[in-house]
Amino acid sequence: MGDVVDLTPTKGADAALKSSLGHFKDVLILGYDTDGYMDVLASTGLAPKAELLMLVENFKHSLMNGVYDDDDA
Numbered sequence: 001m002g003d004v005v006d007l008t009p010t011k012g013a014d015a016a017l018k019s020s021l022g023h024f025k026d027v028l029i030l031g032y033d034t035d036g037y038m039d040v041l042a043s044t045g046l047a048p049k050a051e052l053l054m055l056v057e058n059f060k061h062s063l064m065n066g067v068y069d070d071d072d073a
Contacts (some may be wrong), residue, residue, distance in 0.1 A: 013031065013040065017029075026042075026045035027041075027043050027046075028042045028043075028046055028052055028056070029041040037068045047054050
């Protein structure tokens with residue numbers, strides 16, 4: 001997996017998305033829409049559900065093992 005954008009929430013959603021342009025090959029976007037409902041978008045490279053699940057599980061594993069520790073920010 002490639003580099004991950006800083007997880008410190010310092011920007012609004014639109015600014016975060018705009019600053020990520022050209023940085024990622026494939027993306028999975030999880031968030032809440034303006035009505036407060038959870039929504040998800042993914043690039044076509046992550047079309048199989050197994051690919052999406054693997055991405056989420058790999059990220060979760062790294063997060064739980066301190067790869068994205070708050071002390072590193």
